[in-house]
Structures are given as structure tokens and as C-alpha cells.
Amino acid sequence: MNIPTVASTTPNSNCGPGTVALGATASTGATISWFENSSGGSALTTGTSYTTPSISTTTSYWVSASDEHCTSARTEVIATIYNIPTVASTTPNSNCGPGTVALGATASTGATISWFENSSGGSALATGTSYTTTSISSSTTYYVSATKDGCTSGRTAVLATIYAIPSLSGTASACVGATTQLSATTSGSNWSSSNTSVATVSSTGLVTGVAAGTVTITFSNTNNCSATYQVTVTSCELPQGVYPTEVSPSGFANGVGTRLAGIALTKGTKNNSALISNATPGVFFFITTIPANQLNSGGGTFYINQVNVTNPSPIANKSTVFSLNQLQITAYKEDGQTKISGSVSTINTGNSYSNSFKFTYGNLLGAKKVILFVKYDSKSILNYPYDLNNNFRIAIVNNNNNPLVSAVDFRASTDYSGTQLVTSGISILPNANTSMVSKTVVEPEVVTLKAEDVEINAYPNPFINKVNFSLVSSKTGSGVLRIFDMNGNLVATLFDGTLTANVTEKIEFAPNLSKSLDRLIYRFEKDGQLIKSGYIIQGN
Structure with a gap:
């Protein structure tokens, strides 16, 4: 008489708490029985497969093979519960202007970091605790997951931020003892001079000439992005004789x-x-x-x-x-x-x-x-x-x-x-x-200005209480800057005179509009002929 045997077992695992599907086979004509103990107790079920109840830790089950006469010894079948790894930390980063950004992430012990460009699906861009993006021109979100023992965490976002590089404007010259105002396109108050013995600069960008020479003025905004502007300081005194x-x-x-x-x-x-x-x-x-x-x-x-x-x-x-x-x-x-x-x-x-x-x-x-x-x-x-x-x-x-x-x-x-x-x-x-x-006295050449000669900036726009205009021309010429409502009614005349080449005129306009949201038209013209126009919007 042949004693039946357990021919094979199929252990299995799960990532985190849950059920585990196990399997076993017996010699010909024998039946598999499942037990939760190595001896004694009643069978949990019979058959070549068994799905455990939800378990949170690795658990051993046992199987035996039996026929109408004999029963084999019990064989262990392990249901393994693996801990799901985690993304322990991320290191977002930024760049001033378009370029690459170095990002970082760490995982729980023994796990591997994978980088993705989407929150789900797609192939990994790279693996490892650091990743340098390709050159990007706008802020972009990347994603990381941690993997260990075949278990993978959910994906975590890592932001690569692209900050705008500020630009500076103003008169690039100053007299000793006089000032010139520089302006930046972004907010910040960190101005510095490369040589304070030539010129100093205030927290608002006001440059004061100290001695003749050339100096580099640096501005850094709140995002630590910087720009430079070269200012030449002269004595501005007419030489004797x-x-x-x-x-x-x-x-x-x-x-x-x-x-x-x-x-x-x-x-x-x-x-x-x-x-x-x-x-x-x-x-x-x-x-x-x-x-x-x-x-x-x-x-x-x-x-x-x-x-x-x-x-x-x-x-x-x-x-x-x-x-x-x-x-x-x-x-x-x-x-x-x-x-x-x-x-x-x-x-x-x-x-x-x-x-x-x-x-x-x-x-x-x-x-x-x-x-x-x-x-x-x-x-x-x-x-x-x-x-x-x-x-x-x-x-x-x-x-x-x-x-x-x-x-x-x-x-x-x-x-x-x-x-x-x-x-x-x-x-x-x-x-x-x-x-x-x-x-010889040099009289500035006055020309008829064209749209491409004149640059008009209104900021902030939309605005709340007031808007600042900067008006600069590459050539010397005259014109009038006026503000109209949407019905064509004149609201204000901001400038009426001659623009000197490359000299910025700055004008503050604080309208008293009756609506919480209103739009105005600005027109720069000469003798009724439009040179350049645009809109300003008052917001809430």
C-alpha cells in the first residue's frame, strides 16, 4: 500500500495587510487538506488552493495529502506580508531662468527611488536618490516612488521651479553727487554696488554718484535671482576754460x-x-x-x-x-x-x-x-x-x-x-x-516718433489703486500720453512734451473709478496721430 504525499506547494506574498492565495498538489488520487497548525486541529478547507483571511504579518499554513486509507505528514506553506516602502523625503529645487534643475528624494531602508514625469503610469525616467531634469523653461512637477521586495509606494510630487530672471532699467549714467533711479521687473530690495567709492545704491534702487568711474549695480529678488546694470559716474562739471x-x-x-x-x-x-x-x-x-x-x-x-x-x-x-x-x-x-x-x-x-x-x-x-x-x-x-x-x-x-x-x-x-x-x-x-x-552747441535732433521708437510699460496691470507708467523712446521726439474711458471720454493727460532719447519718463496714475472692475485706454499720439496704445485694468 502506497502512502500519499504532498507533491508541491506554492507559497505567496502580499504588499501590506491583506489576503494571500496559496497552493499545493498531492500524489495521484490523494486530497490536499489545509490547516493553521503543524499538527492537530480541524482542516480549514480541502483542495489545491487556499486564500487566507486578511492578515497583517507573515503567517505559516500547513497542508497534508490523504486517501481513504492513509494521511501524509503536514507540509508548511508560508503567506508572506511585506511592508510597503515609503518615500522618506524629497528635495525640490529651482533655477533662475530656463535650464536644468537638480532634484532629490530618499526612501525607507532598502528601497529604491524611481523617477517619473507623470503621477501614474509610464516608464521610469531614472532610478536613484537624485535626478537632474532636462532643460525646462517653466516650472514642472516630477514624481518619485519607492520599491522594495516587489512592493512599490504611491508616487510623491517633486517640484522643479523656474523663476523669472529680473531685468533692470533706468539711466545708465549719473553725476557725482547726483542720483539716478534704477527699476527692476520683480520685487525685492537687495541692491548692491560693486564699488561704493564710485557709487552707492539704496534698497529702492536709487544710485548716488560718489566719484568718477564705472560701477556694476546688482539686484537680487526674493527668489535669489539677480541681474546687473552698469552705471557710469562722471563729474558732470564743465572743464575750466x-x-x-x-x-x-x-x-x-x-x-x-x-x-x-x-x-x-x-x-x-x-x-x-x-x-x-x-x-x-x-x-x-x-x-x-x-x-x-x-x-x-x-x-x-x-x-x-x-x-x-x-x-x-x-x-x-x-x-x-x-x-x-x-x-x-x-x-x-x-x-x-x-x-x-x-x-x-x-x-x-x-x-x-x-x-x-x-x-x-x-x-x-x-x-x-x-x-x-x-x-x-x-x-x-x-x-x-x-x-x-x-x-x-x-x-x-x-x-x-x-x-x-x-x-x-x-x-x-x-x-x-x-x-x-x-x-x-x-x-x-x-x-x-x-x-x-x-x-559747438549740440541741439538734440527731434524726429517724428513711430511705434517702434516708443516703449510704454504700465505696472502693475491689473492694478488696485494706482498704476505706474514708464515712457521711453529710442529717439528724441514729442507726443502726448492720454487716458480715455471705454466711451472715448478723456480721463487724464499724463505727459505732454518732448521725450529725450533713452531717458525714461515715470508717471504715477491713480484714477478714481466708480466700478470695481473697469478698463481704460492709454494713447500716445502726436497731432492726433496714434503712435502707440494699450489697456489698463482696475481690479478688485
């Missing part, structure tokens, strides 16, 4: 202009007052520099007063020191060559600007400093009666009578001829027989 042709002393006053600053003040008496008399005829000529931030960039007025030294208020009912037909005032940008339009007129005696001339100037053409050349025939001072020992003061003031530069005093019995006097912001030039070089 170099003057525009229009104001050179040659041929002015007394036929030849042989004496520059050739004025001597001497005592005299007239009507019981001190008398200023001109000992030597000639040209009285001085230069002064006014910081442009004290003036109106679009044009305005200021005044040249001749006042008492002790009491600097203009004195009414006195004849002026200068006579209009012998006075010349000319304004230039800091290069000493680009002329700023202007004209001189007299002020009626007896008002708050008596003994004064008014200078009306036009657009400053992006100047950081305005250089004034003032000259007149000193013979106009002959027999001028003045109090307080013949001393008088020249003061340059704004509309509120506040000084734009420090005043300069001229003292009785002092001969200024042939000397260089630099005091209180006004320079008295030396004798005309010193070396003089004339330069």
Missing part, C-alpha cells in the same frame, strides 16, 4: 571782451548813499550749477536777484544792477553742450522779486544738473547807488524765494578782474586772455 560757442567771451562787450570778470567795485557818494562804480569796463561772467531735482523737469521759472548783503530780501524801488539788453543767461545740461531752452524777462519794481530777472526754462532733457552761464557788460553797473558800503549779493531763488544755490557777495573796493573766484556755489571765471576752447 571749455565753454559752449554761444557763451564764449570772444567778441562780447567793449568790442573784444578783453577782460572776463573784469569788475572793480570802488566807493563813491551819490544822494548820501554809497556808490558802486565800474573802474574797468569789461564782461562780468559767472557760472553756477543747479541740481535738477530742485527744478521742474518739464519746465518752469526761477529768479536772479540783486539784493542787499545784510538784508537778503529784494529791495523795492531801486534800479536793477543789470540792464536787460546787456544781460545774457544761457542754460545747459551738465555736459556743457546740450542747450536747455530759456528766456529772460524783467520783474516789475516793487513786487516780491524787485531788482530781479525771471528766467523761464523749458524741458530739462533728462539733465542731472543745470549749468547757468550768466554774463553782462559791467558798464551797466556805472553809478549804481546802493547801501551798506557798496556790497551787493547775487541770489538765485525759486518761486517761493528759496535759494537754489548759495548766494555770492561782491564787496566794495575789491578787484575781481583776472582772478578765479569760487565761492558759495558760483564760479567767477578768470581773465579772458587765459586759454579758452569753444565747443
Whole structure:
């Protein structure tokens, strides 16, 4: 008689808690019985297959083979429960601008990381704890899973972020002691200068010239993406003895202009007052520099007063020191060559600007400093009666009578001829027989602007309370920037004047719109002809 046997067993496994399908076969004619113990107890079931109940740990089951006469010994069949591996950590990363991004991930002990481009399905891009993306131009999500013992975790997202590289704009030049404003396209306050002995920069991008030279300004935004901008700092002072042709002393006053600053003040008496008399005829000529931030960039007025030294208020009912037909005032940008339009007129005696001339100037053409050349025939001072020992003061003031530069005093019995006097912001030039070089005045070429010449930026857009416009042209030309509602009604005129080539005009516009969401049209035009237009939107 043959004893039946268990011919084969089929153990199995599951990833995490659950049921496990097991199998076994017996010798010919025998029946398989399943047990939960190695001996004793009743059979769980009979047959060549058995599915366990849900189990959370590895469990052994036993099988035996039997016929009508005999039963074999029991054989172990193991149902294995594997722990599902996990993605322990991920390391997202970023890049400034298009490029590759290095990502990272780790798994539970013994598991392998696989990288995918989708949250499910698809083949793995790579395996391992690090993955460098291909070059991407926008933020992209990748996915990782962990695998061990044939068990794989769910996929976890890993973000590769692409940040925009900021761009900088502004005037690439500054004068020593003056400022220029740089702007960035993204937010941030981390500005730095490569050489603070040449120029410093504030947290808002305001560059201040310190000394002549070239400096690199770096801006880093909140995402640590940076951009650079090179600024050239110059002294912006006209070299001694170099003057525009229009104001050179040659041929002015007394036929030849042989004496520059050739004025001597001497005592005299007239009507019981001190008398200023001109000992030597000639040209009285001085230069002064006014910081442009004290003036109106679009044009305005200021005044040249001749006042008492002790009491600097203009004195009414006195004849002026200068006579209009012998006075010349000319304004230039800091290069000493680009002329700023202007004209001189007299002020009626007896008002708050008596003994004064008014200078009306036009657009400053992006100047950081305005250089004034003032000259007149000193013979106009002959027999001028003045109090307080013949001393008088020249003061340059704004509309509120506040000084734009420090005043300069001229003292009785002092001969200024042939000397260089630099005091209180006004320079008295030396004798005309010193070396003089004339330069031709450069008037900016004004052209009819086209759409491709003009760049208009409105930001933020949409906006909440206000929107900032930047207006810059590659050529010098004039135009008007206006705002209209959707019905064609004029809302505001933001700019009406001349755009100087490569000089940015910045305008803040804060409309009072009645709707929570409204759209406006901006138009830049010349003589009714559209050059460029666009929309701005006010949001909630």
C-alpha cells in the first residue's frame, strides 16, 4: 500500500495587510487538506488552493495529502506580508531662468527611488536618490516612488521651479553727487554696488554718484535671482576754460571782451548813499550749477536777484544792477553742450522779486544738473547807488524765494578782474586772455516718433489703486500720453512734451473709478496721430 504525499506547494506574498492565495498538489488520487497548525486541529478547507483571511504579518499554513486509507505528514506553506516602502523625503529645487534643475528624494531602508514625469503610469525616467531634469523653461512637477521586495509606494510630487530672471532699467549714467533711479521687473530690495567709492545704491534702487568711474549695480529678488546694470559716474562739471560757442567771451562787450570778470567795485557818494562804480569796463561772467531735482523737469521759472548783503530780501524801488539788453543767461545740461531752452524777462519794481530777472526754462532733457552761464557788460553797473558800503549779493531763488544755490557777495573796493573766484556755489571765471576752447552747441535732433521708437510699460496691470507708467523712446521726439474711458471720454493727460532719447519718463496714475472692475485706454499720439496704445485694468 502506497502512502500519499504532498507533491508541491506554492507559497505567496502580499504588499501590506491583506489576503494571500496559496497552493499545493498531492500524489495521484490523494486530497490536499489545509490547516493553521503543524499538527492537530480541524482542516480549514480541502483542495489545491487556499486564500487566507486578511492578515497583517507573515503567517505559516500547513497542508497534508490523504486517501481513504492513509494521511501524509503536514507540509508548511508560508503567506508572506511585506511592508510597503515609503518615500522618506524629497528635495525640490529651482533655477533662475530656463535650464536644468537638480532634484532629490530618499526612501525607507532598502528601497529604491524611481523617477517619473507623470503621477501614474509610464516608464521610469531614472532610478536613484537624485535626478537632474532636462532643460525646462517653466516650472514642472516630477514624481518619485519607492520599491522594495516587489512592493512599490504611491508616487510623491517633486517640484522643479523656474523663476523669472529680473531685468533692470533706468539711466545708465549719473553725476557725482547726483542720483539716478534704477527699476527692476520683480520685487525685492537687495541692491548692491560693486564699488561704493564710485557709487552707492539704496534698497529702492536709487544710485548716488560718489566719484568718477564705472560701477556694476546688482539686484537680487526674493527668489535669489539677480541681474546687473552698469552705471557710469562722471563729474558732470564743465572743464575750466571749455565753454559752449554761444557763451564764449570772444567778441562780447567793449568790442573784444578783453577782460572776463573784469569788475572793480570802488566807493563813491551819490544822494548820501554809497556808490558802486565800474573802474574797468569789461564782461562780468559767472557760472553756477543747479541740481535738477530742485527744478521742474518739464519746465518752469526761477529768479536772479540783486539784493542787499545784510538784508537778503529784494529791495523795492531801486534800479536793477543789470540792464536787460546787456544781460545774457544761457542754460545747459551738465555736459556743457546740450542747450536747455530759456528766456529772460524783467520783474516789475516793487513786487516780491524787485531788482530781479525771471528766467523761464523749458524741458530739462533728462539733465542731472543745470549749468547757468550768466554774463553782462559791467558798464551797466556805472553809478549804481546802493547801501551798506557798496556790497551787493547775487541770489538765485525759486518761486517761493528759496535759494537754489548759495548766494555770492561782491564787496566794495575789491578787484575781481583776472582772478578765479569760487565761492558759495558760483564760479567767477578768470581773465579772458587765459586759454579758452569753444565747443559747438549740440541741439538734440527731434524726429517724428513711430511705434517702434516708443516703449510704454504700465505696472502693475491689473492694478488696485494706482498704476505706474514708464515712457521711453529710442529717439528724441514729442507726443502726448492720454487716458480715455471705454466711451472715448478723456480721463487724464499724463505727459505732454518732448521725450529725450533713452531717458525714461515715470508717471504715477491713480484714477478714481466708480466700478470695481473697469478698463481704460492709454494713447500716445502726436497731432492726433496714434503712435502707440494699450489697456489698463482696475481690479478688485
